[in-house]
Amino acid sequence: MQAVKMYTTAVCPYCVRAKQLLKARGVELIEEIRIDLDPVQRQFMMDATGRRTVPQIYIGATHVGGCDDLVALDGRGELLPLLAAA
Numbered sequence: 001m002q003a004v005k006m007y008t009t010a011v012c013p014y015c016v017r018a019k020q021l022l023k024a025r026g027v028e029l030i031e032e033i034r035i036d037l038d039p040v041q042r043q044f045m046m047d048a049t050g051r052r053t054v055p056q057i058y059i060g061a062t063h064v065g066g067c068d069d070l071v072a073l074d075g076r077g078e079l080l081p082l083l084a085a086a
Helices: 013-024 039-049 067-075 079-084
Strands: 004-008 030-034 056-059 062-065
Touching (some): 004 013, 013 030, 013 067, 039 062, 056 067, 067 079
Parallel strands (some): 004 030
Antiparallel strands (some): 056 062
């Protein structure tokens, strides 16, 4: 299974929803980067994604986007193949 990295903050219902969906799809480990605690990581996230909102989700090297993007990916049946890609 691909590694999953998620930029998050402490109080973010979209982060919670994204984590729940990923865990429901079999993801056991999510690397969480708390940008509310680390301004350097916040800037890195914004530079890398062009976005300011959380969550920002990476599956392997693929930037999925935010929670709505993740839900849409799952709805199209593309989330599980992406997670399983080697």
